[in-house]
Amino acid sequence: xxxxxxxxxxxxxxxxxxxxxxxxxxxxxxxxxxxxxxxxxxxxxxxxxxxxxxxxxxxxxxxxxxxxxxxxxxxxxxxxxxxxxxxxxxxxxxxxxxxxxxxxxxxxxxxxxxxxxxxxxxxxxxxxxxxxxxxxxxxxxxxxxxxxxxxxxxxxxxxxxxxxxxxxxxxxxxxxxxxxxxxxxxxxxxxxxxxxxxxxxxxxxxxxxxxxxxxxxxxxxxxxxxxxxxxxxxxxxxxxxxxxxxxxxxxxxxxxxxxxxxxx
Amino acid sequence: xxxxxxxxxxxxxxxxxxxxxxxxxxxxxxxxxxxxxxxxxxxxxxxxxxxxxxxxxxxxxxxxxxxxxxxxxxxxxxxxxxxxxxxxxxxxxxxxxxxxxxxxxxxxxxxxxxxxxxxxxxxxxxxxxxxxxxxxxxxxxxxxxxxxxxxxxxxxxxxxxxxxxxxxxxxxxxxxxxxxxxxxxxxxxxxxxxxxxxxxxxxxxxxxxxxxxxxxxxxxxxxxxxxxxxxxxxxxxxxxxxxxxxxxxxxxxxxxxxxxxxxxxxxxxxxxxxxxxxxxxxxxxxxxxxxxxxxxxxxxxxxxxxxxxxxxxxxxxxxxxxxxxxxxxxxxxxxxxxxxxxxxxxxxxxxxxxxxxxxxxxxxxxxxxxxxxxxxxxxxxxxxxxxxxxxxxxxxxxxxxxxxxxxxxxxxxxxxxxxxxxxxxxxxxxxxxxxxxxxxxxxxxxxxxxxxxxxxxxxxxxxxxxxxxxxxxxxxxxxxxxx
Numbered sequence: 001x002x003x004x005x006x007x008x009x010x011x012x013x014x015x016x017x018x019x020x021x022x023x024x025x026x027x028x029x030x031x032x033x034x035x036x037x038x039x040x041x042x043x044x045x046x047x048x049x050x051x052x053x054x055x056x057x058x059x060x061x062x063x064x065x066x067x068x069x070x071x072x073x074x075x076x077x078x079x080x081x082x083x084x085x086x087x088x089x090x091x092x093x094x095x096x097x098x099x100x101x102x103x104x105x106x107x108x109x110x111x112x113x114x115x116x117x118x119x120x121x122x123x124x125x126x127x128x129x130x131x132x133x134x135x136x137x138x139x140x141x142x143x144x145x146x147x148x149x150x151x152x153x154x155x156x157x158x159x160x161x162x163x164x165x166x167x168x169x170x171x172x173x174x175x176x177x178x179x180x181x182x183x184x185x186x187x188x189x190x191x192x193x194x195x196x197x198x199x200x201x202x203x204x205x206x207x208x209x210x211x212x213x214x215x216x217x218x219x220x221x222x223x224x225x226x227x228x229x230x231x232x233x234x235x236x237x238x239x240x241x242x243x244x245x246x247x248x249x250x251x252x253x254x255x256x257x258x259x260x261x262x263x264x
Numbered sequence: 265x266x267x268x269x270x271x272x273x274x275x276x277x278x279x280x281x282x283x284x285x286x287x288x289x290x291x292x293x294x295x296x297x298x299x300x301x302x303x304x305x306x307x308x309x310x311x312x313x314x315x316x317x318x319x320x321x322x323x324x325x326x327x328x329x330x331x332x333x334x335x336x337x338x339x340x341x342x343x344x345x346x347x348x349x350x351x352x353x354x355x356x357x358x359x360x361x362x363x364x365x366x367x368x369x370x371x372x373x374x375x376x377x378x379x380x381x382x383x384x385x386x387x388x389x390x391x392x393x394x395x396x397x398x399x400x401x402x403x404x405x406x407x408x409x410x411x412x413x414x415x416x417x418x419x420x421x422x423x424x425x426x427x428x429x430x431x432x433x434x435x436x437x438x439x440x441x442x443x444x445x446x447x448x449x450x451x452x453x454x455x456x457x458x459x460x461x462x463x464x465x466x467x468x469x470x471x472x473x474x475x476x477x478x479x480x481x482x483x484x485x486x487x488x489x490x491x492x493x494x495x496x497x498x499x500x501x502x503x504x505x506x507x508x509x510x511x512x513x514x515x516x517x518x519x520x521x522x523x524x525x526x527x528x529x530x531x532x533x534x535x536x537x538x539x540x541x542x543x544x545x546x547x548x549x550x551x552x553x554x555x556x557x558x559x560x561x562x563x564x565x566x567x568x569x570x571x572x573x574x575x576x577x578x579x580x581x582x583x584x585x586x587x588x589x590x591x592x593x594x595x596x597x598x599x600x601x602x603x604x605x606x607x608x609x610x611x612x613x614x615x616x617x618x619x620x621x622x623x624x625x626x627x628x629x630x631x632x633x634x635x636x637x638x639x640x641x642x643x644x645x646x647x648x649x650x651x652x653x654x655x656x657x658x659x660x661x662x663x664x665x666x667x668x669x670x671x672x673x674x675x676x677x678x679x680x681x682x683x684x685x686x687x688x689x690x691x692x693x694x695x696x697x698x699x700x701x702x703x704x705x706x707x708x709x710x711x712x713x714x715x716x717x718x719x720x721x722x723x724x725x726x727x728x729x730x731x732x733x734x735x736x737x738x739x740x741x742x743x744x745x746x747x
Contacts, residue, residue: 048702049702050698051698052694071701072698072701072702073701073702073704073705073706073707075702076701076702076703076704077704081702082702084699084702087699088693088695088696088698088699089696090696090699090700090713090714090717091717091718092717092718092719092720092721093713093714093716093717093720097713098700098703098705098713101703101705101709101713102700102703102704102705105703105704105705105706105709106704109704141717162704
């Protein structure tokens with residue numbers, strides 16, 4: 001479904017991705033792990049088409065098409081979904097309004113008729129159960145005044161309604177207490193399916209206890225330095241990222257990386 | 265951000281939809297202004313002597329005044345001798361007695377504008393319409409039905425003929441003829457407008473609506489609206505405006521006076537979409553308007569809601585004088601400036617009575633090279649024990665060549681008063697845009713969604729049909745401004 005080859009990207013002249021290779025097939029769940037500033041979030045944003053990042057090399061094939069040629073909204077309509085690390089507030093726009101506009105844009109692209117208000121609400125109510133969200137939530141302004149946990153649950157609700165082919169979850173576990181994380185994880189697990197792929201970007205292996213990945217990759221300094229199965233995450237937890245980073249240059253670089261990795 | 269900026273730019277640059285010109289035979293007097301012109305207008309309207317005297321007094325006062333220069337707007341001086349002060353579609357008789365006598369070309373114009381003028385067509389609807397075309401009012405619908413309840417809804421000229429005592433009693437009682445430069449000019453030369461009288465205890469059963477259109481070239485439009493709500497009466501009044509696209513600027517200097525007696529309520533909504541001029545700022549309407557409401561009675565309530573998307577320059581401050589004890593004044597405003605448009609708008613809330621309350625919610629949107637200023641005065645006089653005001657002024661910027669300015673003035677002479685002011689300025693963020701795009705929503709829809717969200721508190725004050733129109737209008741006015 002997704003073939004990333006030697007992907008390089010920079011922001012404000014600073015190189016963040018230095019040749020990422022990644023292949024994801026339908027039905028698979030991949031976890032991308034790595035220390036702060038390693039380029040995890042950049043990878044997620046570049047795949048979603050954020051224009052503040054400049055792609056300087058490499059290719060990305062998505063369902064046989066050149067993903068990098070597509071505008072962000074075209075990628076979304078083609079089934080690529082990004083759950084944001086920091087979901088954005090849109091004052092005055094109700095959650096349900098955004099959701100309906102998004103779903104109808106995606107349906108239109110698929111050649112399906114727009115859902116009327118009744119059918120739409122029925123669908124949303126059904127999906128809300130997945131993330132244990134109450135109905136008044138729908139009529140609040142998008143992410144405005146939401147707690148951290150509510151924002152993340154809202155992202156998963158959107159995913160459940162839009163039914164993407166490829167979902168990228170960017171630090172979906174950050175800022176969640178254990179109960180909220182379980183709810184989010186249950187939501188994601190119920191959306192696992194043979195024709196859907198999921199890429200989870202996370203700093204901690206904790207999330208992987210709840211959403212068990214098929215593959216784990218470690219991103220360091222803009223490259224995937226190690227790939228493996230579930231057990232790799234556990235090993236990382238035990239030994240820390242420095243185990244893979246090769247101690248000598250890590251001190252000098254971590255300063256530079258922290259500067260480059262904080263744009264989300 | 266770059267692409268998003270281009271999208272915003274493309275969105276803003278959509279064309280004005282109401283820019284057509286109607287080809288009509290008109291009765292237009294030569295350009296220029298002097299006492300004879302004032303007399304001629306009064307004579308054409310067959311006015312009683314008191315009206316002529318009132319006009320002449322206003323004219324003589326106007327001669328002593330100079331145009332205000334304190335507003336945050338810039339334009340070359342206006343040559344008042346280059347304007348024609350009266351233009352009316354020519355009709356075979358003295359004036360249209362019924363809609364059947366109205367020039368079919370004119371009716372087609374209103375059809376194009378989406379105004380339901382023919383009564384039979386709108387019997388199913390809930391809106392009674394008075395349409396003012398250039399200087400005269402061409403048809404007031406539903407008159408009979410309203411008349412049965414004692415409600416008077418007619419053109420101003422007709423009111424002068426049919427109800428001179430009411431006109432004499434109330435005209436200029438809220439905005440005196442010498443109030444300001446443009447109000448004085450209006451008082452001297454106004455040619456028509458709408459008149460509404462709601463008798464004691466009557467709740468007007470439908471929205472009353474006026475549609476203003478400037479058609480003829482080199483004419484000014486000076487309309488005058490007077491609304492009186494007697495004790496316990498209620499009325500909701502809507503006003504819409506359009507004009508053809510012309511290269512030269514046209515002046516629109518209206519005066520609106522509202523009077524609410526004890527326990528009366530007046531709700532006045534405006535969707536102003538005068539021609540804004542082209543992208544380079546050529547042409548467009550100068551909209552210099554004085555609107556003021558007088559909460560004369562106890563527990564009276566006046567609210568202004570305005571959506572201002574048109575005009576090259578807007579200069580208007582719909583205000584409320586809170587004279588009656590416990591009276592309430594409200595001002596809800598969305599003002600959008602795009603390309604080279606300039607707006608200096610806001611309100612004045614003058615608290616005189618005890619426990620008077622006022623609310624101001626102003627939303628300014630600037631795009632292109634638009635300049636948007638909020639100017640508001642909250643004045644609490646010594647007599648106004650327990651007065652309260654809440655002001656919220658938000659500005660939204662699209663792109664980096666536009667401007668937003670806030671000029672709040674607060675004068676409090678009573679220590680028991682509570683006055684609150686909040687102001688924010690924000691930009692449509694690249695992050696908000698990307699969030700919407702990532703959900704599959706087009707840039708155009710995203711901007712319109714974000715802007716409409718920003719204006720929501722004001723839109724919810726508009727009557728339903730108007731709210732929908734206002735939302736569409738914002739979308740259209742912003743075409744080309746995604747950034």
